[in-house]
Amino acid sequence: MKYKTFKDKVFAYSAKKGVQAELFYMAGDSFKASVYEGEIDSYNLSNTMGVGIRVFSKAGVGNAYSEVLDERSVTKLVDSALDNALITGDQDNERPYYNKSDVYKTTKTYDDSVKSVSIKKKIDMAKELEKAVLTNKDIVRVQNCAIQTGVYNTHLSNTLGLDLDDQKSSAIMYVSPIAKKGDWINNGFAYDAGIGMDSLDIERIKQKGITEALKYYGAKQINSGAYNVVFDKETMATMLTCFFSIFSADSAQKGISLLKGREGEIISSQLLTIIDDPYIAGAFGSENFDGEGVPTYKKKIIEKGTLKTLLHNTKTASKAKISSTGNAGRSGIVPYIGITAHNCYIEKGTLALDDLLQDVGDGVYITDLMGMHAGANAASGDFSLLARGFVIAKGKLTSPIEQITVSGNFYSMIKSIKNMSDEVKFFLPADNGVFGAPDVHVGILNIAGK
Amino acid sequence: MLPIFIIEKALSIALENGANFAELFIEDTFKNTMTMTNDKMEAVISGRSYGYGMRVFSGTKSVYAYSGDFTQRAIYSIAKEVALALNSINDRNTNIVVLNNLQSDNNHFVLQYPSVVEASKKAKVVQDAYKAIKKYDARIVQANVTYLDEDRSITIANSEGVFAEDRAVRTRLTMNAIAGDGMQNQTGGESPGRRMGFEMFEKVDVATLAQSAAKTAITMLSASECPSGVMPVIIGNGFGGVIFHEACGHALEATSVAKGNSVFAGKLGQKIANEKVTAIDDGTLINEWGSNTIDDEGTATRKNILIENGVLKNYLVDRLGARRMGIEPNGCSRRQSYKYAPTSRMSNTFIAPGQDENEKIIASVQNGLYAKKMGGGSVNPVxxxxxxxxxxxxxxxxxxxxxxxxxxxxxxxxxxxxxxxDMVGKDLALAEGMCGSVSGSVPTCVGQPMIRVSQMTVGGREAK
Known part of the structure; x- marks a missing residue:
């Protein structure tokens, strides 16, 4: 049945059961094609929808979700959530969110070109990209070369009167060229992404892909030891992604983040400012309401070294007796409310990258990190990660490095930040938001190699 | 479930419109999770996923579409759309598909299906594990215990007449402990899982595992930083097998081998490991976490010997990989759900027991590292x-x-x-994990006895 009918029936049944309810609907249409040796290698189409419910009964909060929207699912969904509420028990008097006087700003998150450009044209673009990277004599084939577009509609409403909807689009094109020189083999990765087709530039992806595939040619291990380390924009953004949860009020209230109750204290180098901005036009993390329907706003998490705020949803905010910061997050239709960033980034510095490297003198420029889910621990702040990069000698980038690990602790690393470059870049969305950073000289870290 | 005549018609439509192989995968999965943390049952979630994926091949070209719309009109229109997308109308094929190769054995017995076990009994398992972690030591500042059960029914039909069904019930308990002293935190975890129902908790000693998770966190709280550099490394049994999973397993999947992207492509019959190493991927082990009766293409799972006494014997091959490589698929094609096209994946992958005694392995190292418990890892197969x-x-x-x-x-x-x-012990044990790759996140076991690696780069925070 139509979602609107389904929603009305769910709310009517919830009212009959005497409980408040919140319903989240998500429907998506996506297309992906990958090419190999000039032909379509795989081609995927999808069309899905589902709903997640939270019921707020006297017993507690219960959750359920379903991809089936039929008559039977109406009662099944509510009943199953009510059963679960009996298990959760008291949840600090959680209620659905609604504030009549809320004003929602607008932000551009949808571009019709992802639908209006034909599938044939999209496939031709991917073929052209593959052909373009293969023009380089050292690129022997592609591991992947694909284009992906999607449109996602969401609707969030509750029995108190909240009624919000949102539409997002995305277009991504990427290539992993495989470079081979003698016995040496390596795969690069490059992409363009945005909310519309005009974000995709074949020439730019090609150049970056070839560079990424070839730049580690001749890479060697360096000796183990303590080095001045600079993370490039991407690896710094990756570090921020991994350790973002230390700024989550949920983590702090549970004692997992060590930042509990430290708002107002200096917790990092005064050079560091971290911002979360939900209103960057065309950015993947932009949205005018969060996972609970709270209006979002731009905020500083760290300002010149001082922790200004942790990030809250309504549950953590009510515990802390403040207002939600509009950072309630959802993952698809599964109705678990976590904490996520919107577009979260480290504010840029004043030095051009060349000048920053000059200032470092001798050290290591890290350009690739692997195994974040294993080697980075947000509870302790510890990290020890497989890395690649370049030697910085006398202020210049020189030979490539591989098979090293870079190790440290995020809490202490942000205290020793020395400099950052004058440009911020954002990267592909992670589960917990979209992250960006400039190049950052983080001071001395331990490197394991030979 | 769809009537068979609709499935046959959908597959026939795909062939008529240019496919030379068509496959329909239908999935109906019920899942329950309960998470306890901060002394509260924080989230209790029940859900159902229901949808299908239609896949067609023409040569080595593949097209996949998935949807949750089960109307006949939608199914037939998707069948036509995917076949036309192959863009090989010359292969027009008017065969009518008849599903006559029926398979529905299930070797993995379930005594207590999740749907018949009261939620309060599941909650008690979570609460008991949570309490066991918290009371282990006053320095345990937080615990997080998640119970998961999954009841996944699949039907796979293809244009070669295969009609296969399976119902996989899985149960898992993930337990994480965080120890802290106000200045720093350390973690420990255990996550037992089986392809069985609630009876898992009669076979797995949750209390002991909960204590083990807490013990790791406490031990690490007072541990010094690991030195870095190249040294001999001994890796303990069970989850230590993640070394083989990452260092070799992924590179033996047809996903990387078929296009020549793996370092082990073209090396069948060659010695690629020490002769003490025999490695096996076995999807048939009764009630193990990574087991399946049939794979997600309807092929019966089997025991595949990948490396025997150091010599590469076999790859893990799905149907599409088989087309590219010109060999038979061997029952290892998997996908997280109908939202993914399947591809070659590991199931229960382990290094077979050897002849060395654990005491002798440890005694053989002058200066090195003993990795008793491993966390996760990753690999670049290229x-x-x-x-x-x-x-x-x-x-x-x-x-x-x-x-x-x-x-x-x-x-x-x-x-x-x-x-x-260069040394392989006798104490083989398996450990459960989730493995992520192109076809999503699937349950897998890793495993091994204690092994010694004569030299490895160890990354730690202390200069050697």
Missing amino acids: TGEFNFAVQEGYIIKNGQIDRPVRGATLIGKGSEVLPNI
């Missing part, structure tokens, strides 16, 4: 570069376990580390 984290490590000095160390990561290249596995 370069073979892998990494994995040590959850609980100890320094070995003069053949004896000396002191606990933390924060270590092991790195290397698969082709270089396999010849260096």
Whole structure:
């Protein structure tokens, strides 16, 4: 049945059961094609929808979700959530969110070109990209070369009167060229992404892909030891992604983040400012309401070294007796409310990258990190990660490095930040938001190699 | 479930419109999770996923579409759309598909289906595990215990007449402990799982595992930083098998081998590992976490010997990979759900027991690392570069376990580390995990007895 009918029936049944309810609907249409040796290698189409419910009964909060929207699912969904509420028990008097006087700003998150450009044209673009990277004599084939577009509609409403909807689009094109020189083999990765087709530039992806595939040619291990380390924009953004949860009020209230109750204290180098901005036009993390329907706003998490705020949803905010910061997050239709960033980034510095490297003198420029889910621990702040990069000698980038690990602790690393470059870049969305950073000289870290 | 005549018609439509192979995968999965943390049952979630995926081939070209719309009109229109997308209308084929090769054995017995077990009984398991972690030591500042059950019914039909069904019930309990002293936190975890129902809790000693998770966190709280550099490394049994999974397993999947992207492509019959190494992927082990009766293409799972006494014997091959490589698929094609096209994946992958005694393995190392418990890892199958984290490590000095160390990561290249596995113990054990790759996240077991790697790069925070 139509979602609107389904929603009305769910709310009517919830009212009959005497409980408040919140319903989240998500429907998506996506297309992906990958090419190999000039032909379509795989081609995927999808069309899905589902709903997640939270019921707020006297017993507690219960959750359920379903991809089936039929008559039977109406009662099944509510009943199953009510059963679960009996298990959760008291949840600090959680209620659905609604504030009549809320004003929602607008932000551009949808571009019709992802639908209006034909599938044939999209496939031709991917073929052209593959052909373009293969023009380089050292690129022997592609591991992947694909284009992906999607449109996602969401609707969030509750029995108190909240009624919000949102539409997002995305277009991504990427290539992993495989470079081979003698016995040496390596795969690069490059992409363009945005909310519309005009974000995709074949020439730019090609150049970056070839560079990424070839730049580690001749890479060697360096000796183990303590080095001045600079993370490039991407690896710094990756570090921020991994350790973002230390700024989550949920983590702090549970004692997992060590930042509990430290708002107002200096917790990092005064050079560091971290911002979360939900209103960057065309950015993947932009949205005018969060996972609970709270209006979002731009905020500083760290300002010149001082922790200004942790990030809250309504549950953590009510515990802390403040207002939600509009950072309630959802993952698809599964109705678990976590904490996520919107577009979260480290504010840029004043030095051009060349000048920053000059200032470092001798050290290591890290350009690739692997195994974040294993080697980075947000509870302790510890990290020890497989890395690649370049030697910085006398202020210049020189030979490539591989098979090293870079190790440290995020809490202490942000205290020793020395400099950052004058440009911020954002990267592909992670589960917990979209992250960006400039190049950052983080001071001395331990490197394991030979 | 769809009537068979609709499935046959959908497959026939796909053939008529240019496919030379068509497959329909239907999935109906019920899932329950309960998470307890901060002394509260924080989230209790029940859900259902229901949808289908239609896949067609023409040569080595493949097209996949998935949807939750089960109307006949939608199914037939998707069948036509995917076949036309192959763009090979010349292959027009008017065969009518008849589903006559029926398979529906299920070797993995379930005594207590999740749907008939009261939620309060499941909650009690979670609460007991949570309490066991918290009371282990006053320095345990937080615990997180998640119970998961999943009841997944699948139907696979293809244009070769295969009609296969399976119902997989899985149960798992993930337990994480965080120890802290106000200045710093350390973690420990255990996550037992089985392809069975609630009876798992009669077979798995949850209390002991909960204590083990807490013990790791406490031990690591007072551990010193791990030194870095190249040294001999001993890796404990069970989850230590993640080394083989990352360093070699992924690079033996047709996903990387078929296009020549794996370092082990073209090396069948060649010696790629130390002769002490025999490695197996076995999807048939009764009630194991990574087992299946049939794979997600309807092929019966089997025991595949990948490496025998150091010699490469076999790859893991799905249907599409088989077309590219000109060999038979061997029952290892998997997908997270109908939202993914399937591809070659591991199931229960382990290094077989050897002849060395654990005491002798430890006594053989003068200065090195004993990685008793491993965390997760990852690999780049093109370069073979892998990494994995040590959850609980100890320094070995003069053949004896000396002191606990933390924060270590092991790195290397698969082709270089396999010849260096020069001692293999007898205490084979499996451990459960989730493996992520192109076809999503699937339950897998890793495993091994204690092994010694003669030299590896260890990344820690102390200069050597």
